[in-house]
Amino acid sequence: KKYLALALLLCVLISLSDSQCIFKHRTPERENQTHCQDSVDLTWHPIGTKWRNSVCQVCTCDECCNGYSTPRKFPEDCVSVFDPKSCQYVVHKKDNPSVLCPVFAAVGK
Numbered sequence: 602k603k604y605l606a607l608a609l610l611l612c613v614l615i616s617l618s619d620s621q622c623i624f625k626h627r628t629p630e631r632e633n634q635t636h637c638q639d640s641v642d643l644t645w646h647p648i649g650t651k652w653r654n655s656v657c658q659v660c661t662c663d664e665c666c667n668g669y670s671t672p673r674k675f676p677e678d679c680v681s682v683f684d685p686k687s688c689q690y691v692v693h694k695k696d697n698p699s700v701l702c703p704v705f706a707a708v709g710k
């Protein structure tokens with residue numbers, strides 16, 4: 602029962618979300634016939650592959666999408682904090698970081 606509720610919640614969160622993608626400007630300095638360069642990390646990747654860069658974006662040679670979702674609706678006594686290590690927002694009580702809060706809506710991913 603508990604898992605079913607969790608699965609339903611996940612479905613709701615996923616259906617509420619829409620991806621946030623940025624088209625990349627292709628420039629000759631940033632690509633050759635076989636590879637293109639990540640604009641943040643300056644690393645090179647074969648065309649047609651996907652990678653995650655150091656600012657949590659999932660990129661291809663054409664676009665970068667945020668690889669995380671942004672909490673939009675949560676209780677007023679809570680704050681959302683981005684954790685760059687796990688590439689996720691964590692929502693916790695303002696006065697007690699160890700108490701996590703439910704997120705009612707999120708965008709992204």
Ligand SMILES: *[C@@H]1O[C@H](CO)[C@@H](O)[C@H](O)[C@H]1NC(C)=O
Nearest residue numbers: 632633634635636637645646
């Ligand atoms: C394109 O750039 C990558 C990374 O610098 C390099 O490994 C590859 O050999 C280059 N390919 C061509 C066709 O110049």
